Every structure is written in structure tokens, then in C-alpha cells.
Amino acid sequence: MSDVSQTVGIEQTPQTPLPAGYPHTKGAQAENLKFAFWLYLASEVVIFATMIATFIVFRLHNPEVVKQVHEAANILLVTANTFLLLTSSWAMVMGLRAIQRNDQSGLIKWFSFMAVLGTIFVLLQYVEYQELAHLGIAIYNQGNQFDGFGMRFYAPTAFHGVHVIVGVLWGLWIINNARKGAYSSSNYAGVEAFGLYWHFVDVVWVILFTFLYLV
């Protein structure tokens, strides 16, 4: 920074000491990053919960429609997808555990596994959507037996799918950083923040799986 400012002639301001209590330690910065991330996840809770609430209210008033979909849906495929996401969450936390032990290759190995599982999840969700489309369940069904179901089903599951795609891309970015040696046992706040995101995506699926597919 100082080189650039000297080159372009920017007047340098003297460094002022941080106010008392300002988070200046690495640990405090990591804690603040995590707290900020929890607040972000809180906003995500509201979005997903609103979609789930919409589905619950629809299900209460149209139990026969939901029952028909449950009978027609491929529960084995969705269960397999659930196991993929649960396993990816385990891989994620094992990767974090590895970098806490300064094991860079362990982090890359576990995160690669996680990214593969996340990708398969998205592909299987596409297969599931194809099957549902063949059954006639569209986003907007009017007049047939699935009237009103599609929108309330596809909105939360597709929004969750987008989160998985973002998570996979983020995971690949972390892997790329790890290959450059960006993380260590004393510097893994970025990995931990990503972990919170990925586990949240897993938690949302646990809830969606039960409310949308089983109950």
C-alpha cells in the first residue's frame, strides 16, 4: 500500500492507535467473522422458514394433494440425496478438523470429497425434477390434481439447490486456496465460515426432507 501511495502521491495519514476494546487480535477477528456469519444465517433462516411455513399451511388445507405426490414420488432417490448431503457435512467437518491439525492435504482431500458429493446431490435433484415433471407436477398447475403444489414445493427445494451449487463453488475456491498454502492451524477462519454455511445447507435439507417428502 505504501509503495502505491508514494507512486501516485497520496498523502499518507499517520497510523492512529485502535480504540480500547477494538478487536485487534486474530482470535477476536475470527470470532467476529463467525458472529457476522451467524447473523447472515439468521436471515437465511427467515427466508427458508417462510417457504416451509407456506408449504405447511398448504399441506394442512390440501392433505390429499400432498398424499398423492408422496405416493408418486421416488422416496429412495430423495433418501439417497439426503445421505449424500449428510456425508458431505461429515466430510466438511473432517476437513476443518484436518486443518486444525495443520494437515493441508487432509483439508484438500475432505473438501474434494465434499464437493463431489454436493455435485452429485444437484445432479440427482435434477433427475428428481425430471421425474416430477413427467408426473405432471409443474411450478404452476391449474385445474389438475396437483393444483397449487408445484410452486410451494419447487421454491424451497430449488432455492436450497442454488445454495448447494454456491457451496460447491465456494468449496472449490477453498481447495484452490489450500493448494496455495493459505490455511494453517493458526489461520482457518475462512474455512470455518464456509463450514457454517455448508452445515446450514445440510440442516435446511434435513428439515425440508421431513416436511416436504415424509410428513
Next chain:
Amino acid sequence: MDAQHTPEKSITPTYKDEQGHFHGDTTTLFGRTINMNVYTVVFLALGLFTIIEVLLFELPRGFLTIPLMLGLALVKAGLVVYFYMHLNKDSRLFAVALLVPTVMVALATLFLMIVPTGY
């Protein structure tokens, strides 16, 4: 979040002792020591609960089926949040940040369930 009281746990290996040895490769469950780390034990529990949920779905429904499924889902979500998202070790403030909107939306959902919605 005071810097004076912020633990350094997030930047130091959680399971390293003063001699530099790592711990956490075993888990104590109901008084028995299992030769697996807690994350793997939680993963196996999540898998088991998922299988139970699907079996409940396949079996004929009784009055307890839906409450059991919902209970299992909440336990699974709780396990992930508590162990994988480290709420068992992190600041209580993080738990509050998660619980406040969750409770608010749950209450709003319950309200929506009891009022006429026009369906």
C-alpha cells in the same frame, strides 16, 4: 465479543494438549468409550435417524408417526448445529442469533395454521 475475553480457541487446534498431542479421537457415549471421533459418531447417528424416518414413512401411519418424524428431524438438525457448527463450544450469542428468528418464524407459522388463509 470483547477482545479481552475472546478465547483464542478458534485459531488454535482444539484437541492439542501442552505436550503437543492431539485428542478427540475417541467419544464417550452413555459411559462407554468409542474408538471414533465425535463427528463420525454424530454422522452415524444422523444416518440411523434418517433410516428410522424413512421406515416410519413406509409403515402404516399411526397417530404418533408425524410427531416422531418431526422429533427426529429436530434432533438431527440439533446434532448438526450443536456439534458440526460448534455451538457446544462457541459463544452463546451465536445460538441466540439462530434461535431468535427460528422461534419468531415458528410462532408466525403456528398463527398461520390456526387462521383462515383462503385455501
